[in-house]
Amino acid sequence: MDLTEKLLESKEVFDGKLLHVYRDEVSLPNGASSTREIVRHPGGACVCAIDSDLNVAFVRQFRYAYGMEVLELPAGKLERGEEPYFAAARELREEAGLISDDMIPLGELFPSPGYTDEIIHMFLAFNPEPCGQSLDMDEFVKVEKIFLVDAVNMVLNGEIRDAKTQTCLLKAYMLMEYLSAQEEDEEDKEEGK
Amino acid sequence: MDLTEKLLESKEVFDGKLLHVYRDEVSLPNGASSTREIVRHPGGACVCAIDSDLNVAFVRQFRYAYGMEVLELPAGKLERGEEPYFAAARELREEAGLISDDMIPLGELFPSPGYTDEIIHMFLAFNPEPCGQSLDMDEFVKVEKIFLVDAVNMVLNGEIRDAKTQTCLLKAYMLMEYLSAQEEDEEDKEEGK
Numbered sequence: 003m004d005l006t007e008k009l010l011e012s013k014e015v016f017d018g019k020l021l022h023v024y025r026d027e028v029s030l031p032n033g034a035s036s037t038r039e040i041v042r043h044p045g046g047a048c049v050c051a052i053d054s055d056l057n058v059a060f061v062r063q064f065r066y067a068y069g070m071e072v073l074e075l076p077a078g079k080l081e082r083g084e085e086p087y088f089a090a091a092r093e094l095r096e097e098a099g100l101i102s103d104d105m106i107p108l109g110e111l112f113p114s115p116g117y118t119d120e121i122i123h124m125f126l127a128f129n130p131e132p133c134g135q136s137l138d139m140d141e142f143v144k145v146e147k148i149f150l151v152d153a154v155n156m157v158l159n160g161e162i163r164d165a166k167t168q169t170c171l172l173k174a175y176m177l178m179e180y181l182s183a184q185e186e187d188e189e190d191k192e193e194g195k
Numbered sequence: 196m197d198l199t200e201k202l203l204e205s206k207e208v209f210d211g212k213l214l215h216v217y218r219d220e221v222s223l224p225n226g227a228s229s230t231r232e233i234v235r236h237p238g239g240a241c242v243c244a245i246d247s248d249l250n251v252a253f254v255r256q257f258r259y260a261y262g263m264e265v266l267e268l269p270a271g272k273l274e275r276g277e278e279p280y281f282a283a284a285r286e287l288r289e290e291a292g293l294i295s296d297d298m299i300p301l302g303e304l305f306p307s308p309g310y311t312d313e314i315i316h317m318f319l320a321f322n323p324e325p326c327g328q329s330l331d332m333d334e335f336v337k338v339e340k341i342f343l344v345d346a347v348n349m350v351l352n353g354e355i356r357d358a359k360t361q362t363c364l365l366k367a368y369m370l371m372e373y374l375s376a377q378e379e380d381e382e383d384k385e386e387g388k
Contacts, residue, residue, distance in 0.1 A: 005257035005264055005335045016209045016216050018232040021310055023209050023216055028259060036333050038259040039211040041234060041310070064198035065305075066221060066231040067312040071198055072305065079309075109353035111361065112258075112265065113306040114313060116272075117214055117234070119260040122307075122358075140229050142198045158366060160302035165315075165358040168304065172365040173351060 005031050007038070015039075020079075043120035047089035048077030048166045050108070050174040051100055051127040057147040058171070059098040059130065064142065073146070073156075074164045075171070076100075077122070086123030096137060098145050100130035108173045111166055124170040126177065150175060198224050200231070208232075213272075236313035240283035241270030241359045243301070243367040244293055244320040250340040251364070252291040252323065257335065266339070266349075267357045268364070269293075270315070279316030287320060291338050292328035295320035301366045304359055317363040319370065343368060 007028040016023035022042040029035050051059045058075075065072040078093040080086065087105065094100050108124040137143055148156070154175045156162045162171070200221040209216035215235040222228050244252045251268075258265040271286040273279065280298065287293050301317040330336060341349070347368045349355045355364070 003335070003337075005255075005337075007257050007259050015211070018208070018216075018218060019230060021216065021232045021234070023211075023214065025211060026259070030333055031257075031335050034333065037212060039214045040260045041214070043310075062198075064200050064224075065308040066200050066219070067233045067308060067310065068305065072308050074308070109351075110356050111358045112261065112356045113358045114311065114315075115258040115260060115265050115267070115357055117236075117260065118307065118311075120307060121356075140223055140227065142196070142224050144196075144198075158302075158369065163303050163305045163314075164308055165304045165306045165362060169358060169361045169365070172362070172369070176351065176365070 003031060007031070007036075010035060039117060041118040041120070043118055044080050044082070045086070045121045045123070046077055046079045047086045047093060047123045047125065048075045048170055049090040049094045049105065049125040049127050050075050050170045051094055051098065051102055051130040052150060052174065052178070054129055056150040056178075058150050058153050058174075059094070059100055060146045060148055060153075060167075061097050062144040062146055072164055073162055073167070075167045077166060087125070090123065090125040090127075094127060094130065095133060096135065097141075097143050098130075099133055099135035100127075101133045102127035102130040104128040108170055108177070111169055113165055122166045124166060124173065126170075126174045150178065196224060200224070200229075203228060232310060234311040234313070236311055237273050237275070238279070238314045238316070239270055239272045240279045240286060240316045240318065241268045241363055242283040242287045242298065242318040242320050243268050243363045244287055244291065244295055244323040245343060245367065245371070247322055249343040249371075251343050251346050251367075252287070252293055253339045253341055253346075254290050255337040255339055265357055266355055266360070268360045270359060280318070283316065283318040283320075287323065288326060289329050290334075290336050291323075292326055293320075293323035294326045295323040297321040301363055301370070304362055306358055315359045317359060317366065319363075319367045343371065
């Protein structure tokens with residue numbers, strides 16, 4: 003069955019600085035109509051930057067929606083026309099004061115498909131070098147370094163709760179494990195085992 | 196430094212059926228003021244239900260915000276006063292037609308802390324039994340079963356993009372691996388190895 007919902011009428015109900023909220027009338031697969039309330043968002047990028055000692059760069063900032071500080075990977079929204087890769091590199095530089103010339107994509111994240119079209123592009127950066135933070139005037143961010151295995155345990159025990167941070171860390175960890183297993187295999191082969 | 200932002204004035208800018216959007220004036224740690232646009236959401240629950248053959252129950256539904264079908268774990272928002280555990284069990288029953296009496300929490304997820312206060316409570320359910328779907332009139336959901344390891348690969352290769360589904364699956368997988376390693380250890384001990 004084709005589950006496509008077709009737009010009948012769209013109405014912008016809030017035109018904010020960050021959020022653009024729409025109430026759309028749609029037709030359902032059974033011919034009935036329904037309302038969809040959604041947030042249109044420019045999308046974002048986040049980056050798990052791991053140094054040679056396997057420490058990951060985090061930012062801790064006050065998140066007004068939750069009324070508390072939240073530990074997250076460096077991230078931010080895409081600027082107009084900006085490629086996700088460059089947004090990730092920019093946020094890593096601005097928020098964490100780090101630069102990496104070895105960054106690979108870790109896939110996309112749909113934060114809450116029921117009501118937002120936001121896509122977060124995840125990246126893994128190797129061996130970042132310090133270059134100094136450059137925050138906006140109204141940005142207050144503390145940088146923390148946490149050993150990858152400790153960070154993964156903080157995901158598993160519930161201390162890290164941000165969605166992109168949980169997903170990106172676990173994917174980065176599984177990829178690092180895979181790469182290190184491959185390396186061991188190759189070393190074994192070279193030694194003729 | 197205390198990074199707390201204090202509410203100066205709150206204004207509801209959209210009072211929808213699902214979404215409640217606020218534009219709040221807040222005071223920043225440096226004394227300046229700023230605007231926060233946020234979505235207030237009742238929260239949700241999702242569940243990774245794994246049967247004895249290590250197959251996971253998924254739902255595929257059209258997500259209007261993305262204009263396409265998205266593969267997700269059974270999930271839904273909390274009803275007024277509903278405990279997350281019961282919401283997860285209810286959604287598993289309604290969306291996937293499954294009941295489990297062995298369900299454990301896998302932590303919380305903040306989908307997009309920059310603009311929503313939604314919390315998704317994740318659960319892992321063992322050995323679910325079929326009981327028949329009971330969808331709302333305007334819900335169109337296809338149920339799919341996918342082998343856990345295949346599903347994890349679909350997360351790693353980018354085929355599964357929903358945030359709660361990625362996080363909950365990877366956590367479930369790592370927990371299952373840990374439990375199975377523990378079981379092997381105990382068997383080894385019993386055999387006096």
